[in-house]
Amino acid sequence: EPEVTQTPSHQVTQMGQEVILRCVPISNHLYFYWYRQILGQKVEFLVSFYNNEISEKSEIFDDQFSVERPDGSNFTLKIRSTKLEDSAMYFCASSGAGGSYNEQFFGPGTRLTVL
Amino acid sequence: AQTVTQSQPEMSVQEAETVTLSCTYDTSENNYYLFWYKQPPSRQMILVIRQEAYKQQNATENRFSVNFQKAAKSFSLKISDSQLGDTAMYFCAFMNHAGANNLFFGTGTRLTVIP
Numbered sequence: 001e002p003e004v005t006q007t008p009s010h011q012v013t014q015m016g017q018e019v020i021l022r023c024v025p026i027s028n029h030l031y032f033y034w035y036r037q038i039l040g041q042k043v044e045f046l047v048s049f050y051n052n053e054i055s056e057k058s059e060i061f062d063d064q065f066s067v068e069r070p071d072g073s074n075f076t077l078k079i080r081s082t083k084l085e086d087s088a089m090y091f092c093a094s095s096g097a098g099g100s101y102n103e104q105f106f107g108p109g110t111r112l113t114v115l
Numbered sequence: 116a117q118t119v120t121q122s123q124p125e126m127s128v129q130e131a132e133t134v135t136l137s138c139t140y141d142t143s144e145n146n147y148y149l150f151w152y153k154q155p156p157s158r159q160m161i162l163v164i165r166q167e168a169y170k171q172q173n174a175t176e177n178r179f180s181v182n183f184q185k186a187a188k189s190f191s192l193k194i195s196d197s198q199l200g201d202t203a204m205y206f207c208a209f210m211n212h213a214g215a216n217n218l219f220f221g222t223g224t225r226l227t228v229i230p
Contacts, residue, residue, distance in 0.1 A: 004159070031216065042119075043206060043220035056217060091160070095216065104218065106152075106160040 002026045004107035006092050012113045013082055021077045021110045023092030032075045033093040033104060034067065036060070043091065049075065082114045117142045117209050121221035128197045129229050135182075136192045136224045138207030144168075146212035149183065149190045154204040154223075163205070166190065168212070197228045 005024045013019050025032050034046040047057040049067055066078045075094075079086055089109045095102040118141045128134035140149070151163040166174045166183050174181050178195045194201055207221040 033217065035218070035220075042222040043208075043218075045217040045219065048217055058217075102216070103162055103165075104216070108157070108159040 004092055004094055004105050006090075006107035006110050008110060009108065010111045010113070012115065015084055015114055016081050019079050019082055019112065021079075021090050021092075021112070023075045023077070023094075023107055024073055025075055025092065025094030026105055027073070029094035029096055029105075031055075031095045031102065031104075032067075032069070033095075034077045035091045035093065035106075036088040037091065037109075038085075038088045046077070046090075079112075082112075084114050087112055087114045117144075117211070117219045119207050119209050119219050119221040121207055121224050123224045124222070125225045125227070127227040127229055128194075130197055130199060132197055133193060133195045134197055134226065136194075136205050136207075136226065138190045138192070138221055140188050140190065140207070140209050140219075142188070142209065142211075144211055148210045148212065149181075150208040150210070150218070151179070151181070151190075151192045152206045152208060152220075153201075154206065155200075156203070160206065164192065194226075199228050199230060202226060202228045 007022045032049040035043050037043045045058050047061045048055045064080045068076050091109045092107040093104040095104045120139045147168045149166045152160040153163045154160045164174050164176045164179050180193045182191045204223045206223045208218045
């Protein structure tokens, strides 16, 4: 059964460093998402991506964040200069052909720790 | 803005018994979707059940069923004949019918099934 994969499973970085979190969505999906979950808090929407551009983003997704689909298979989230408060689980999700509803399939997450 | 509230951070249930997880939400929309996602330890979130707001009939998937009370903005999950594999975090989530398909999540309920 196809699934969303994410690498790495755990990333440790120093404050101020750039990190890139990688996701491989399900191959025939068209919509891609990033969510994050700070420890003990709710899962929060960051950004959605369709047709090679951002379709929606939350207040959290500021200029330090960017997304890219560089090669038709990977979907990446870059944090330019990490802050302590960026420590969280980051989940990638993808969904199918659009319309009123398509199930979002989630990856296992990347735990980002900023020291 | 949509908010989703899960007031039970942790619950436990004896194997083979029934348990109900609570969820309330707040929205001014009339058409939307509601979901329960399950996240086993160190695994990705998977969709358990979904409900379209325009449907009066409560959704059912095998041992999982919901009690959707639209006027009360309540969406509880009932798990019957609990199994050890049901041990997981359970997230309630909301999605608007129109516009962006991003999900709004609650803080989750950690369910432990006791043998």
